[in-house]
Amino acid sequence: MPFFAYKARNGKGELLQGVLEAADQGACADQLMGTGATPVEITATRQPASDVEGIWARLTEKAVTPLDVQLFSRQMYTLLKSGVPIMRGLAGLQESAISKSFGKVIRDLRESLDAGRELSAAMRRHPGVFNNFYLSMVRVGEMTGRLDEVMLRLFEHLEFDREMRSRVKSAVRYPMFVVIAMVAAMIIVNVFVIPQFVKVFESFNAELPLMTRLLIAGSNFTINYWYLLLGGAVGVFFGIRGWMNTVEGRLKWDRWKLRLPVAGKIVHKATMARFARSFSLAARSGVPIVQALTVVSQTVDNAYLSQRVEAMRDSVERGESILRTAVTAGIFTPIVLQMIAVGEESGSLDDLMDEIAQMYEREVDYELKTLASQIEPILIAFLGAMVLVLALGIFLPIWDLGRVALRK
Known part of the structure; x- marks a missing residue:
């Protein structure tokens, strides 16, 4: 966007000068008036020359965080509920924005609204800030005239x-x-500890136990071919990452995550809590069920579960009931299915979905509180196995040597 040099006067009559980035002179004037300044002169100019401080400021500028969007939603609800015009409200939010990067986003929203776009269309210009669910809900708020309520629910x-x-x-x-500490310990033992014991073992002039020979071979391979291990680890990392970025890979990975021994049930319950909360929010905002399922499927951070929700949407679109589609999906527990049946019969599915979300949240909270105690036995068993291997490999030859010396 072009830059404009301006001269303006504030409420005290003081002269203000500076450079603003705006779509046109009118948008620049709107920005100034939104801050309470009266434009005196606005002329087009070139982008200010970048100095070292400016380059450093851009490099160190913090990205927009979900917390920024969350606070923005609350502030927008307060402003709209109080009857403040949206342009004036955005101008105030831009001036009070703590995050400079989010302040630029708000400025672009104002300019887009001034150019005649709707708020949802203006937000769509920033996909990295506002996700599809957020945009869909804002669009629903615009259509129903309840944007303030939607902002509060968001x-x-x-x-x-x-x-x-x-x-x-x-x-x-x-x-x-x-886990990181254990991996670091294994690397230190292989690189620094075992080579020192090799010198002692060589003086025995005897055949070493199998476990000792395996440890020595592993240590020699680590020292001599560390670059192959490092390259292999990097290759595996990027290979798995590239596979997960494919549609098939992401689907299989997300389905496999749900089957993990300890974390799988937490991931599943947390995702279903998000699904129920999003569906309740969409339904209470007046979104039709088919459209609500479409919107909610975009918020489920799991490709497999998202696919099941889309299958539910297709079944509902063909005329089947929510209960039947939920049973077919195979992702809900019997208690949840019973609650869905009651909600569908009583016409209060949104309230029941909210209760389902709370139930899943309580279960997730309990699982997270006991997660450390569930993982601790696995970590202890793994650590014990590692110590046992090292003990057998390093101290067994020394023990054999001691027995031989005692016999003599």
Whole structure:
């Protein structure tokens, strides 16, 4: 977008000068008036020359976070509920934005609205900030005239999503630290410890036990061909990542995640809680069931479960009931199916879905609290096996040597 040099006066009559980026002179004037300044002169100019500080500021500028979008949703609800015009409200949010990057997003929203676009269309210009579910819900709010209510529900939805992700990260932090420490210990033993014992073993002039020979071979391979191990690890990482980026790979990976011994049930319950919460939000906003299932399928962060939700949508579109499609999907527990049946019969499916979401959330919360105790036996068993292998491989030859010396 072009840049414009401006001169304006604030409410005290003081002269203000600067450069703004805007679609045209009218948009630049709107930006100034939105801040309470009266434009005096606006002329087109070239982009300011980039200096070292400007380049460094752009490189270190923080990206827009989900928390920024969450706070924006709450602020928009308050402004719209109070009857503040949306252009004036966005101008105030732009000035008070803590994140400079999100302030630029709000500025672009204002310029798009000033150019005649709808809010949902303006937000669609920033797919990295507003996801498909957010855009669909804003569009529903525009169509039904209840944009303020939609913004409040989006705030609650984002709050739930943020808390869920935070709990998962907190729960897996300790197991990940233990695994990383164990891998580091294995590398140190192979590179530094075993080579020192090799010198001692060579002085025995005797055949070493099989476990010892395996440890020595593994240590020699690690030291002499570490670049092959590193290259293989990098190749496997990028190979798996590329496979997961394919449609088939992502589908198989997401389905496999649900079958993991400990984490699988947590992933499944958390995803279903998100599905139920999103469906309840869409239904309460007046979205038809078929369209609601379409929107919700985009929020489910699992390709396999998203595919099952889309199959439910297709069945509902053919005239089948929600209960029948839910049974066919095979992703709900019997208790949830019973609640869906009651909600469909009573016409309060949105309320029942909200209760289902709360039930899944409570189960996820319990699973996360007990996650460390569930993983701890696995980590202890793995650590014990590693210590046993090292003990047999390193100390068994020394023990045999001691027995021989005692016999003499």
